[in-house]
Amino acid sequence: MNESLEIKLVKDIFLNGFDYICGIILKNPYQKKYFQNAEVEKLKKIQMDAVLAGVEGDINEVKRKGFILGKTHFYFSIPFSATLTNLQKIEHVLSEFLAKSFKEKNLDPGFTLKKIREIYTVLRNSVAYGYLYSSLHIDKVVIREKLRTVKYSEEELKFYVKEHLVWLNKIIEDIKKLRKDSSVELDVEKCKISRLLEDEDVLDISKKKYNILKDVHEKIHKTAIDIYYSIEEKNFVNLLIDYINLQKLSAQFLSLLAVKIAVRSVEDANIDPLTGVLNRRPMEFILNNQYQISKISNRPVSIALLDVDDFKLINDNYGHLVGDCVLKQIALLLINNLRKSDLIFRFGGEEFLIFMPFTEKKDAFKVMEKIRKKIEEFDIHCGKYTINLTVSVGVEGATLRPNETVNDIIEKADKKLLRAKRTGKNKIVV
Structure with missing residues (x-):
């Protein structure tokens, strides 16, 4: 078959088939989640340009475009495993389209299918290199920061x-x-x-x-x-x-x-003497350390800020000793209903910060909602008084984006806590 005719035929099939398979991929709810913040058309164009360059015999351009594609997927926080699977799916479907179209025209698809396999082998390898290059750049910054922390x-x-x-x-x-x-x-x-x-x-x-x-x-x-x-x-x-x-x-x-x-x-100086949970003194070191570990391992992290509703009224009506008793009971309830790997800090007067490693935001919400309900239904006994109270909570999860810090997550959680307070209290905002 004439080479230019083959290239035109492959391009036509690829352009039609590529949109078809991309549409199927993006209908999958898990894939949709990965790509919801990505510039999908940009990603599609880079891959299309790479494959079409390969069809015309420019393998170096396939490598260059693949490298850019890998870096771009990394930037949008799309897992490499998802990208690799999608590349394999696209190659498989396009190869089926090509084989069917060639046979309908009484043409032998063997040579063209071999070329497509070679293109996608190079493309996958180059995409991986793009991911790797981007990851190395971020990890060097993370390690440098950890070395600085360890130094002091x-x-x-x-x-x-x-x-x-x-x-x-x-x-x-x-x-x-x-x-x-x-x-x-x-x-x-x-x-x-x-x-x-x-x-x-x-x-x-x-x-x-x-x-x-x-x-x-x-x-x-x-x-x-x-x-x-x-x-x-x-x-x-x-x-x-x-x-x-x-x-x-x-x-x-x-x-x-x-x-x-x-x-x-975490010795006595780092434990809040009233509640028995961590105070703010070791918080920066511990949270930064754990967050950097999550970044390195690409595992989720969530932070919750919990505040006792109308705590000033408790102090005004019952006295500060009862207020202290209430805080002790809240802290004990948190300790008993969270995992040992979760870290609890007394963040302010009646405010607690909970750091949940390896936890998606939706799961952190479920945990904190159970705790919120338990506190709402709990009778707190302090001397001769029985007190019922509620709490408001703001929950935020890490995006693990390159420039994100643990303070960014805390700040977002704090804004959500304020929203919970302003919109009626006794609720969680995520």
Whole structure:
């Protein structure tokens, strides 16, 4: 078949089939959620331009457009797994369209189908590289911030946290520059961190957590070895998957150490003496630490601000001792109805901040709604008085966007709390 005729036929089929399959993908409720804030037409055009360039034989343009497509998907916070699945679906449907159309015209689709497979193989690899490049840029900023935080910590375990972060930062540099020879120690037995794990008494943690920490550390090194193999092969899909896995394992590792550091740092001075929950002194360090871990591992985070309605009236009518008793009871109710991994801070006079790691906003709402109802139905006994009260709550979830900070989430939650107060109290605004 004439080459120009083949190119025209493939382009016609691709343009018609591409819109068809994109329409189907966007009807899926989960996919719709991913793409609801994205410029869908922009994403479609980049992919169309990439494939059409490939049909005309310009593979370098496929790589360039694929790289841009990956960066753009990353910017819109669309998971790589969703993007990879969609690319595979589009390739499959277009290949079926091509095969059917060619056969209807008594043409052999074999060569053209092979070309489409090659184009999408290159495209997927380039998209992965775009994701990877964007992720590396963000993670370097995150690690630099964590290193700054650790630098000013007086905790004895900071040495080990710093060692791992420096090690991780060097791997990021190697990936950015596609170095085949590692700049870090890959042998787990020779790693400086291994000195920490030789003596579990140094950590002062349970045997179970000690074994988990050691296992995660070994997996980190195995994954790092895979990373350099993927660099050598220039397989960016596998490299991205390896890198995401490395970051998740690192998040687990640092989380175990961070929890220990937080526990050691939270002494009497950091506990609110009235309610027994954390006060604001360690809040910035702990929340920033946990939020950065969520960013690295791409896991959701939610924050709730809870305020006792009309608390001033309780103090005015019953006295400050009763007011203190009420706050103690509210704090105890929160402790008993939240997970051990949730962090509770006394944020203000009668205001509490709840940090919920690995929790979507909709799930945080469900938890806080149960708590709100329990408080509404709860009889608080303080001496001779039985008091019934309500609370208002503002709930906000992290977007995990590059420039977002934990203070941004708190500020949004605070605005929603104010809205709950102004629109009748005894409610949750999300």
